[in-house]
Amino acid sequence: MSARHSIQLGRATTSVSTGTGDIDVEISADLFALTSTDGTALGDMSVFGYTAPGEGRPLLVVFNGGPGSSSAWLHVSGIAAVTVPFDPGLRSGAPVPTALVSSPDSVLDAADLLFIDPIGTGYGRLAADADRAAVFGVHADARLFADVIRAWLRRAGRIGAPVHLLGESYGTIRAAAVAAELGGGFSPVPVVGMALLGQALNVQETAQRPGNVIGQVAGLSVLAAIGHFHGLVSAPDLMSAVDEARNFARTDYVHALMLGDAMTVDDRHAAAVRLEALTGLAAAEWERRGLWISKEDYRLELLRSQGRIVGRYDGRYLAESWDPRSGDLALDPSLTAVVPAFSAAMTMITVDLLGIDDDREYTVFDPTAAVGWEWDADAVGPGGPFIRYDYPRMLTRWMRENPRSRLLLGTGAHDTLTTVGAVDQLLSTTSLPSERVSVSVYPGGHMMYTDAAGARALSADLRRLVGEDGR
Numbered sequence: 001m002s003a004r005h006s007i008q009l010g011r012a013t014t015s016v017s018t019g020t021g022d023i024d025v026e027i028s029a030d031l032f033a034l035t036s037t038d039g040t041a042l043g044d045m046s047v048f049g050y051t052a053p054g055e056g057r058p059l060l061v062v063f064n065g066g067p068g069s070s071s072a073w074l075h076v077s078g079i080a081a082v083t084v085p086f087d088p089g090l091r092s093g094a095p096v097p098t099a100l101v102s103s104p105d106s107v108l109d110a111a112d113l114l115f116i117d118p119i120g121t122g123y124g125r126l127a128a129d130a131d132r133a134a135v136f137g138v139h140a141d142a143r144l145f146a147d148v149i150r151a152w153l154r155r156a157g158r159i160g161a162p163v164h165l166l167g168e169s170y171g172t173i174r175a176a177a178v179a180a181e182l183g184g185g186f187s188p189v190p191v192v193g194m195a196l197l198g199q200a201l202n203v204q205e206t207a208q209r210p211g212n213v214i215g216q217v218a219g220l221s222v223l224a225a226i227g228h229f230h231g232l233v234s235a236p237d238l239m240s241a242v243d244e245a246r247n248f249a250r251t252d253y254v255h256a257l258m259l260g261d262a263m264t265v266d267d268r269h270a271a272a273v274r275l276e277a278l279t280g281l282a283a284a285e286w287e288r289r290g291l292w293i294s295k296e297d298y299r300l301e302l303l304r305s306q307g308r309i310v311g312r313y314d315g316r317y318l319a320e321s322w323d324p325r326s327g328d329l330a331l332d333p334s335l336t337a338v339v340p341a342f343s344a345a346m347t348m349i350t351v352d353l354l355g356i357d358d359d360r361e362y363t364v365f366d367p368t369a370a371v372g373w374e375w376d377a378d379a380v381g382p383g384g385p386f387i388r389y390d391y392p393r394m395l396t397r398w399m400r401e402n403p404r405s406r407l408l409l410g411t412g413a414h415d416t417l418t419t420v421g422a423v424d425q426l427l428s429t430t431s432l433p434s435e436r437v438s439v440s441v442y443p444g445g446h447m448m449y450t451d452a453a454g455a456r457a458l459s460a461d462l463r464r465l466v467g468e469d470g471r
Contacts, residue, residue, distance in 0.1 A: 001134070003147035005155050006044060007031040009123060010354030016052075016081045017102055018109035023052050025081055025108055029354050031123060032148045042130045045148055046122035046362075049156070050080050050113040058111040058162040058193075058466040061149055061178075063118070065170025065200070067141065068369030070121035070362070074168060076345040077449035078105040079459060080113055082353065084345045086450045087337060096340045100348050105449075105459035111164070111466040116148060120366035123350075123358060137374025138391075142177035149182065150189060164193035164466055169418055169446065172196040176394035177377065183401060191398065193465045195408040197458075198418035198446055199426060201391040206422040208294045213257045218421030219295050220249040223279040225413040225420070226315035227302065232280025238413055238443060242420060245278045249421065256291055295416040300328065309333065314445025315414040338450055392430045399433055406468045407432065408461055410440045412448035438464070 009029035016025050028049045034042040048071070051057075062074050076083055083105075084097035107113070119135055120126050126135065134140050153159050163182070167175030179191040208215035224245030227233040235241035256263060256271045263271070272286035281293065281302055293301070299310045300321075309321035311334025319333035343364055350356045378390045399405050409427075411420050420441055426432075427439070440461050444451030449458055 001034065001036055001042070001143050001147050003032045003034050003045075003144070003151040005030055005151060006033040009046065009358065010350070010356040012354050014081055014353070016106050016108050017104075018106050020109045023109055025050050025052050027081065027354060029123075029350065029356060030152075032151055034119065034144055034147065036131065036134050040129070040131070041127040042135055042144070043119040043124060043126040045119055045124040045144065046117045047148060047152060048075065048115040049152065050108055050115075051156070052108055052112060056161065058164060059114060059153075059158060060107070060111045060164045060166055060195075060462065060466060061114045061116065062166045063116045063145065063171045063174060064168045065172070065174065066365065066369060067118070067136070067170050067174075067373055068121065068366040069170070070117040070346075070364050071115040072122075072342050072346045072362075072364045073447055074166065074449075075115045075349070076342050077447070077458075078103040078455045079107050079449070079462060080115070081106060081108060082345075082349065084341050084348075086341060086452075096344050098344075100345065100353065105455045107459055107462045107466070110463045112158075112161075114149070114152060116145060118366075118369065119144065120369055121363045123356075123360055123362060125360065132372060133374065136369055136372060138173060138177055138377035138389075139181075140374065142174060142181045145174065145178045146181035146189075149178070150187070153189065159189075162192050162466070163189055164195070165191055166195040166197070166462070168197040169200055172199040172418075173201055173377075173391050176201060176391060176398060179398045180394050183398070190402060192402065192404060193406045193408075193468065194395075194398070195410065195462060195465055197410045197448070198412065198415055199409055199423060200418050201395060202422060202426045202429070203391075203418075204388055205429070206419070206425055208296075213254060214425065216257055216292060217249045217254050218425050219416075219419060220245045220253060220278070221421045221424070222295060222315065222414065222416055222419045223281070223293075223298050226299070226310055226416075227278070227280030229316050229414060230280065230303070230310070232302070233278065239441065241278075242413060242441065246421065246424060248274065248278060253291075260290070295419070299416060311335070311337075311414075311445065312416050313447065314412065314450070315416055316445065334445055338447065392426060396430055396432060399436065405436060406465055407437045408440065408465050409437065410442060410448065410458060410461060412445040412451075412454065413441050413443060415444075415446040415448070417446055 082100040165175040182189040206218040228241035272283040276283040307322040311317035314334035317334040442448035442454035444454035448454035
């Protein structure tokens with residue numbers, strides 16, 4: 001596979017106020033054409049670069065997940081030059097912002113930024129006769145991203161710059177795979193730092209399939225965080241609620257789940273009472289469910305008596321979910337509240353700020369990308385129903401091959417998709433060098449940067465990461 005610059009979409013220069021003063025930043029938008037090894041066109045990918053004057057500045061390469069998601073979410077998060085004011089009251093249906101604001105949490109004083117949209121998102125499109133297998137899969141996708149990063153570095157004259165990767169959600173699997181691609185071959189580009197937001201590398205292990213005890217154990221902490229936010233859990237603060245649930249999950253709760261029907265009635269009741277105190281969900285409901293409840297069912301049941309549902313991407317958000325004639329409504333108030341803001345912001349960035357005049361609109365999400373996605377990466381086991389995709393092994397190998405590498409694991413406390421407990425499980429079952437790993441829990445949800453405190457904390461963590469590149 002190969003990538004080459006094909007179209008300049010737009011250019012702009014702006015002044016950014018950061019923690020170290022005002023800096024001038026050039027913003028570039030470009031398309032890179034992708035071809036397979038036999039020269040067949042695969043499509044193109046849009047890339048947005050934010051660069052400031054200075055020698056040897058680190059580069060932070062940024063992408064989201066899906067698969068099939070553009071980088072719009074992190075592009076508007078506030079780590080770049082501009083953002084939008086998110087509704088601080090967490091109200092679904094808040095007015096869509098009509099103007100960009102200078103970001104108070106930009107990390108451009110510490111690193112240049114490169115946002116990459118996968119084929120089929122942003123301004124990129126899949127070629128008409130493209131082989132989908134060469135595009136849509138863990139390793140195929142990683143090779144395309146690596147090719148684009150190399151091509152951008154060559155074109156910008158930045159070969160040798162310290163490279164860091166920032167991936168969110170599925171993008172955390174992508175980041176580990178891209179690091180492997182960049183580090184191999186005869187023209188390696190070593191990745192010195194990696195930030196994984198809402199890590200999903202052990203999603204097979206922590207998924208809440210029926211009978212998967214680990215999924216229940218990993219999910220309890222987020223239930224405690226959500227219950228605490230809504231005033232149903234008595235704890236001094238958020239992290240006290242999370243830590244108490246984490247400790248119970250790893251001890252008495254896992255023991256109770258393994259005992260199952262062998263538990264006495266009294267012991268089951270005592271466990272249910274404890275779970276109510278930790279999560280806010282009634283003990284009777286815990287007992288009725290045999291001490292098992294999925295994160296999805298929890299968000300449906302927690303405030304059912306009030307006719308409300310909590311958000312999936314961010315459990316702090318609420319919506320009225322009950323209709324007397326239709327029953328439960330399939331809502332996620334956390335998406336309803338923020339997606340219009342991200343979509344509007346990307347239009348303002350691309351059209352108003354960069355002056356892009358293209359027949360194609362910016363595509364935030366491509367739902368077809370995941371259809372037939374090839375997940376088979378580093379598979380272990382004999383195959384069939386016994387196969388497992390060992391994504392964490394890619395992370396372990398990267399840190400072993402790069403003894404100065406640094407890893408940041410960041411999670412929104414109220415995110416029911418990629419949870420705090422999943423990070424705990426990753427650290428417990430993966431031999432990562434703890435002295436080079438930092439872990440942060442932010443007060444928001446999956447898009448933790450829509451919370452002002454979360455955005456500030458994330459920005460500080462990223463500054464530390466790019467400042468530890470071992471130069």
